[in-house]
Amino acid sequence: MSDVQTRKPGFPVGLTVATGIAFALLCGLGAWQVQRLHWKQGVLARIETLKTAPAxxxxxxxxxxxxxxxxxxxxxxxxxxxxxxxxxxxxxxxxxxxxxxxxxxxxxxxxxxxxxxxxxxxxxxxxxxxxxxxxxxxxxxxxxxxxxxxxxxxxxxxxxxxxxxxxxxxxxxxxxxxxxxxxxxxxxPAPLPAEISNRHLEYALTWFGLAVTLLFIYAAMLWRRLRP
CATH class of the missing domain: 2.40.50 (OB fold (Dihydrolipoamide Acetyltransferase, E2P))
Incomplete structure (x- = not known):
């Protein structure tokens, strides 16, 4: 058996870098949705307040x-x-x-x-x-x-x-x-939207979930590549 056939694969530097970048992007999108969640909650609270606020x-x-x-x-x-x-x-x-x-x-x-x-x-x-x-x-x-x-x-x-x-x-x-x-x-008169959706928590959990899934996939590929 030749050395090429018995040589173990090296550490996947390129895959690791790509995974790290993708993970950071997914976490960034999740954090952005959390910020949007707080902003939307503030808007909804303000709308509730104005219902009784004087002009x-x-x-x-x-x-x-x-x-x-x-x-x-x-x-x-x-x-x-x-x-x-x-x-x-x-x-x-x-x-x-x-x-x-x-x-x-x-x-x-x-x-x-x-x-x-x-x-x-x-x-x-x-x-x-x-x-x-x-x-x-x-x-x-x-x-x-x-x-x-x-x-x-x-x-x-x-x-x-x-x-x-x-x-x-x-x-x-x-x-x-x-x-x-x-x-x-x-x-x-129709000054306010009939319904203001607030699904930013759902969106944030989706992005964070994708980030965690990416880590599991990367860990599985790394284990298969480097296992004895």
Missing amino acids: LPLIQVLTADARPEDLAWTRVSVDCGDVAGASLPLVYGVRDGDVVWRAQAPCAVLAGPYNMILVDRGVVSALTGQVAPPPRSFDAPRHVVGVLTPIKQLGGDRAKILSRFPGRKPAPLVLMAEAETPAPAEIA
Whole structure:
């Protein structure tokens, strides 16, 4: 029998390095999901708190020093001034599994460095389920009570809408209306998501479980390779 046939395999350096990198990545993803879990729990707790929180004047909340992300879910009230221009298009959304179309409108304000805020007035009930609804127009908002949401969290074309008002300095937030005076016909306020999922613990356990499984597979391969 030759030396090549009797030589034992060496320690798998490449496999060990690849396993270590993969293990670190899986643990990193698990840790990130744990962080997301704590963040989501904070959001849910804040939403529960705002259900009974009084509305603060927008001018008191929307100051030059306030960061948009810190104002999320803050309940405010504001008297809207008129903003010249055509009616804004409806915004596509999904609620309770149905396609919905949300009405939006500009609101002239004087709050900190801003002189306008975008108001999400709610769902146009008659258009629920329609794929391509006809254009709709509504009277401008007057007195609005609602919660603030950073515009970047809503996605879609919300931020692009603001480019229609070059002479304004809009706030980087959307006021999700809970109630308006006078109440607009055909619009149902829907400021908060119907359901906010929180599966980050499940995701974290999945990533950590994959990391542990990887170690078992590596240990089994190493044992088979180096056993007498």
